[in-house]
Amino acid sequence: MTLSKFAARVYQLTSEVPRGKVTTYGAIASKMGKPGASRAVGAALKSNPTPIVVPCHRVVRTDGGLAGYGGPAGIGKKAKLLREEGVAVRRGKVDMEKFLFTWR
DNA sequence: AGCGCGGCTTTTC
């Protein structure tokens, strides 16, 4: 498994997010001690060695926008999925003030 | 409120 320590931590934290809530790349990066590694988090997530244990669709941008998924098409699809989980997605954006989950 | 620019870290070819 070519899994770096960094990536492993990202998957760990992401899998910790309960259903009906979302987190941000910056938050994950910050929890690792690297607040500027927001991009690295996305890069690690895109590798996604365990798509079942790591619901990357629960990870959104700082402004609440659904990021990534290889393209805007995946965004709309995941946005709908998040709504089913209980997350209010508006125009492809999540209610950060109510569904933003944080570890600390 | 919307658009544009540079910067930080990790992964992959």
Place this chain on the structure above:
DNA sequence: CGAAAAGCCGCGC
């Protein structure tokens, strides 16, 4: 080993 991309963030206009 070296370079480029990536699911970003913050600030300025």
